[in-house]
Amino acid sequence: MPDEDDVQGVLTLQWVFGLNKDEKGIVHNLSDGRRKAIFYYVGHTAVIYDIDTHKQRLLQGHRNPIISSCMSNDRRYVVTADLGEDSMMIVWDTYSFLPIKHIPLSNHDGVLDMDIATDAMYIVTLSKDIPQSIALWEWTAEDVTEPILKAEVTAKDLQTCIRFNPEDNFLVVTNGLKRVIFWSWQEGTWKYYSPPISIRDFKQPVGDFTQSVFIPGTELAATATVDGDICLWAQVRSEKKTKATDKTALKVVRVHNSAINFLTCVGPYIVTGGVEGFVRFFDLQLRIVAWFEELNGGPIISISFDRYEPPAKKKILQVSDDDQIVQFTGDEFQAPDFVVSTANAMVIDIPSPSFSTSDQEYQRGRLLVQGQDQPIMCIAAHPSLPRLAIAGYSGNLHLWEYSTKKVLLLSIFKNLLAHCMAFDPKAQYLAVGFTNGVVKILDANTLEELQSFRTARDCILAITFAHDSSLFAITDAESCVGLFRYTHRGQDPRKPIEWVYVGRHRAHRAPITGVQFGIAPFGDAPRLISVGEDKRMVEYNLLDSEIENGLRLRCVHKITQGAIPTAFLWTTSPLGADRAKQFQSVEERDRAQDLLVVATNEYKVKLLSSENSRQCVQTVLGPTYGGPINKIMVITQHSPVGAMQYAVYTTHEKVVGLIKLPLDGNPRKAMALLAHPMEISSAAVSYDGRYLFTSGGRDCCVNQWAIHGEQLKVHDGRPIVDHYIDVVEGGKNGDFMKEIIDYFYYAQIRSQGEETTAKRKIEGKIPFTQVPNLMRALGYYPSEKEIQNMTYEIYTRFGKVMGSEDIYIDFETFIRLYVNHRPVFGINKKNIENAFSSIGADPASGVIDRDTLFNLLKTRGEALHQLEIESCLKSLLGEEVTSVEMLEENITAKAFAENLLGFEDYEESGWQEHAAEDVGDDFEEEEEEEDDM
Numbered sequence: 009m010p011d012e013d014d015v016q017g018v019l020t021l022q023w024v025f026g027l028n029k030d031e032k033g034i035v036h037n038l039s040d041g042r043r044k045a046i047f048y049y050v051g052h053t054a055v056i057y058d059i060d061t062h063k064q065r066l067l068q069g070h071r072n073p074i075i076s077s078c079m080s081n082d083r084r085y086v087v088t089a090d091l092g093e094d095s096m097m098i099v100w101d102t103y104s105f106l107p108i109k110h111i112p113l114s115n116h117d118g119v120l121d122m123d124i125a126t127d128a129m130y131i132v133t134l135s136k137d138i139p140q141s142i143a144l145w146e147w148t149a150e151d152v153t154e155p156i157l158k159a160e161v162t163a164k165d166l167q168t169c170i171r172f173n174p175e176d177n178f179l180v181v182t183n184g185l186k187r188v189i190f191w192s193w194q195e196g197t198w199k200y201y202s203p204p205i206s207i208r209d210f211k212q213p214v215g216d217f218t219q220s221v222f223i224p225g226t227e228l229a230a231t232a233t234v235d236g237d238i239c240l241w242a243q244v245r246s247e248k249k250t251k252a253t254d255k256t257a258l259k260v261v262r263v264h265n266s267a268i269n270f271l272t273c274v275g276p277y278i279v280t281g282g283v284e285g286f287v288r289f290f291d292l293q294l295r296i297v298a299w300f301e302e303l304n305g306g307p308i309i310s311i312s313f314d315r316y317e318p319p320a321k322k323k324i325l326q327v328s329d330d331d332q333i334v335q336f337t338g339d340e341f342q343a344p345d346f347v348v349s350t351a352n353a354m355v356i357d358i359p360s361p362s363f364s365t366s367d368q369e370y371q372r373g374r375l376l377v378q379g380q381d382q383p384i385m386c387i388a389a390h391p392s393l394p395r396l397a398i399a400g401y402s403g404n405l406h407l408w409e410y411s412t413k414k415v416l417l418l419s420i421f422k423n424l425l426a427h428c429m430a431f432d433p434k435a436q437y438l439a440v441g442f443t444n445g446v447v448k449i450l451d452a453n454t455l456e457e458l459q460s461f462r463t464a465r466d467c468i469l470a471i472t473f474a475h476d477s478s479l480f481a482i483t484d485a486e487s488c489v490g491l492f493r494y495t496h497r498g499q500d501p502r503k504p505i506e507w508v509y510v511g512r513h514r515a516h517r518a519p520i521t522g523v524q525f526g527i528a529p530f531g532d533a534p535r536l537i538s539v540g541e542d543k544r545m546v547e548y549n550l551l552d553s554e555i556e557n558g559l560r561l562r563c564v565h566k567i568t569q570g571a572i573p574t575a576f577l578w579t580t581s582p583l584g585a586d587r588a589k590q591f592q593s594v595e596e597r598d599r600a601q602d603l604l605v606v607a608t609n610e611y612k613v614k615l616l617s618s619e620n621s622r623q624c625v626q627t628v629l630g631p632t633y634g635g636p637i638n639k640i641m642v643i644t645q646h647s648p649v650g651a652m653q654y655a656v657y658t659t660h661e662k663v664v665g666l667i668k669l670p671l672d673g674n675p676r677k678a679m680a681l682l683a684h685p686m687e688i689s690s691a692a693v694s695y696d697g698r699y700l701f702t703s704g705g706r707d708c709c710v711n712q713w714a715i716h717g718e719q720l721k722v723h724d725g726r727p728i729v730d731h732y733i734d735v736v737e738g739g740k741n742g743d744f745m746k747e748i749i750d751y752f753y754y755a756q757i758r759s760q761g762e763e764t765t766a767k768r769k770i771e772g773k774i775p776f777t778q779v780p781n782l783m784r785a786l787g788y789y790p791s792e793k794e795i796q797n798m799t800y801e802i803y804t805r806f807g808k809v810m811g812s813e814d815i816y817i818d819f820e821t822f823i824r825l826y827v828n829h830r831p832v833f834g835i836n837k838k839n840i841e842n843a844f845s846s847i848g849a850d851p852a853s854g855v856i857d858r859d860t861l862f863n864l865l866k867t868r869g870e871a872l873h874q875l876e877i878e879s880c881l882k883s884l885l886g887e888e889v890t891s892v893e894m895l896e897e898n899i900t901a902k903a904f905a906e907n908l909l910g911f912e913d914y915e916e917s918g919w920q921e922h923a924a925e926d927v928g929d930d931f932e933e934e935e936e937e938e939d940d941m
Contacts, residue, residue: 015679025710026379035349036079037312051707052685080128089119159198185216190253236264281308302371306352314344353379389692399426419455441468474534511558516540522576539576571608607637628673634663643697673828773816788830
């Protein structure tokens with residue numbers, strides 16, 4: 009992979025669609041009279057959204073999902089914290105949009121909630137795990153890696169909310185479901201007091217607590233409950249000396265009919281946000297002053313006010329000596345404007361004067377952010393317009409115009425969970441597949457439902473259209489492929505044309521990796537091929553597939569031996585290295601470039617011919633970061649030097665990347681970055697190849713990335729071969745590289761005869777026939793099928809017919825071949841155990857009968873002849889071992905590895921942990937290849 013400087017700007021995040029709706033207090037109002045802006049976060053990205061200019065500033069620095077945030081009183085600083093491996097806390101400057109402090113949290117169990125002091129000098133945090141801890145951070149210090157104070161929360165009630173006293177930085181309040189704890193660090197250590205609560209004191213049960221705050225200008229604190237109550241806490245009055253943490257329950261008042269999710273204070277008001285979607289303002293005696301109940305946005309989870317406060321016309325301060333209640337009265341309700349976020353993934357801007365009007369539209373406020381409140385599972389880019397369809401388990405389908413960043417249309421599916429969708433190439437239809445097997449056809453421009461089908465009992469996994477929009481295919485969780493045709497209903501020309509279900513076929517024995525349409529050679533008739541984790545490639549007979557006989561098969565091929573396909577693409581782009589140079593006619597070139605691209609779990613990308621032979625024409629090393637590729641898309645971008653093609657790819661976990669075409673395994677032609685903190689559920693590219701869109705599933709987020717392929721710097725002043733050598737163990741100057749060079753020169757000598765007395769001519773090339781043995785000498789033992797693929801690749805590259813003459817390759821060609829074909833990871837203990845298990849070893853003891861094992865070696869997979877087995881035994885164990893009968897009758901994986909293969913470090917943990925787990929699959933029976941099944 010290129011250096012960070014070489015990939016900077018290749019994929020740049022342009023916009024984030026969505027909102028974190030699972031955490032409280034995620035939205036902070038940055039409006040201060042000079043700007044109108046809000047802060048929020050989604051996934052692992054923080055967002056500053058300028059309301060007036062409708063622009064996002066994206067703050068990137070977290071690797072894991074952000075789960076907590078807080079804002080300084082002057083709106084200058086925002087602090088974010090994530091949860092996961094290498095978690096951290098970041099302090100951001102909201103004016104420069106830059107991080108000014110990174111604080112590692114890996115040794116502090118992450119952060120569940122936090123707050124920043126009024127003077128912005130300190131941050132207080134609650135850890136997530138039990139035993140829970142409370143920590144105080146002086147983040148303005150020079151080098152912050154540890155808190156200045158830390159204490160264990162001894163209460164067996166997980167504390168979920170923490171707040172500073174806005175008028176005394178030494179006081180902090182926390183609460184869990186059952187306990188409220190008041191903390192002080194004035195004495196240089198954490199001191200606390202948790203006031204008791206009993207039903208007898210209030211003559212009513214008290215529900216679980218949700219949030220707590222200190223009330224400015226008083227000694228009071230308030231705690232909200234799931235029953236809709238507010239509990240007020242007052243200072244303990246005693247003749248004895250009391251501490252600021254000594255609080256007692258004053259009263260409990262019901263202010264909502266359901267749970268209070270959010271509690272805050274502004275000016276003279278206590279403000280609540282309820283599950284019913286209401287925002288209410290109370291005075292300090294808990295008498296309602298104002299209410300906002302027309303929002304229709306769902307349960308309130310955040311409330312944040314503008315910093316600017318309009319001057320009050322009249323303010324009368326009354327203090328009662330009996331109960332120390334401060335009471336404000338005035339001519340009319342006055343409060344700053346505010347924003348709320350809801351559990352329905354909305355952010356709404358609410359002008360406080362709307363309370364005194366009867367205009368319902370004004371009272372509902374202005375929608376600033378609209379996301380989806382359940383995992384986003386599928387996205388689809390319009391084939392000719394800047395539009396993106398977004399859907400998932402929320403039941404909502406948004407049609408988003410990404411040029412203006414506005415939602416154009418919304419369609420709601422009741423009791424249906426969308427899992428996949430696709431536009432047809434003519435932009436007339438949008439097909440949506442659901443988790444219950446339903447497929448709906450919508451109008452692509454209006455989202456009006458046109459047709460609905462129930463073709464499966466399980467989830468629809470993928471939808472793809474033919475190039476002429478005459479067919480579309482689906483795959484489902486039952487490993488079936490289904491086909492739909494746009495034709496006359498009932499095949500009656502007198503009836504209208506519509507989508508008709510043709511049938512489905514279970515042609516795979518494992519989950520389907522992908523299904524793609526192609527075009528028949530020298531014509532425009534569609535072809536359909538699917539690839540599955542069973543390593544089978546299946547082509548379907550579309551011409552003979554009718555409603556009467558369903559979807560029929562044309563042929564089946566086994567395309568890999570041990571590797572499991574993870575992604576599939578059918579393309580006519582020249583993906584292979586230099587594959588267009590040796591063809592004399594356009595027709596011949598186009599046929600050779602009609603390729604089937606298969607990525608595997610062994611981090612390889614295989615290019616196969618679309619002709620019936622399914623010959624593997626090239627194997628290259630794929631990107632090795634972030635897991636195997638699970639989706640590939642080809643784009644074309646125009647630059648001053650002409651059209652350039654790239655492959656955009658995603659992995660299942662977190663990573664997206666770009667590869668410059670043609671594919672040749674050069675690691676500097678690929679880049680990657682963390683796009684989401686968890687899985688990537690879907691991806692799409694814009695019709696013009698300028699943008700990549702990714703959805704993060706559970707993070708409820710869609711990212712829009714600008715693609716700048718020209719920023720990918722492949723050349724670094726070194727020979728290209730050095731790029732391949734970089735991935736060899738030890739690099740260019742390592743011992744292994746020296747060993748490779750020695751073996752290469754020895755292969756030249758060996759090809760001329762080891763005992764000859766003639767003058768040797770060392771030209772730096774070896775005959776290709778020496779390559780398999782050279783590979784084996786370097787620790788890579790290719791199968792006969794792999795050798796055949798390498799041979800075809802080399803002969804095709806040189807424009808020769810296989811076997812017609814010897815081909816000599818130089819050192820650079822060999823290094824490329826070695827890096828592209830050798831396993832990325834070695835064979836480990838688990839691989840051998842899995843292999844024994846798959847061929848019938850006892851599940852408990854791992855023992856297999858000797859004769860059974862060697863019979864399998866002679867009859868399954870690439871079978872060994874008896875003479876070959878005897879030759880191998882002599883090579884491994886010595887000349888005295890002449891037959892299988894001389895071995896132990898029962899063999900275990902450990903004995904096979906140590907005693908037979910000679911692996912001395914079988915039990916050592918140094919073996920590669922990420923090697924493929926399917927070694928035993930090589931013993932599967934060869935799949936039957938059929939024509940006209």
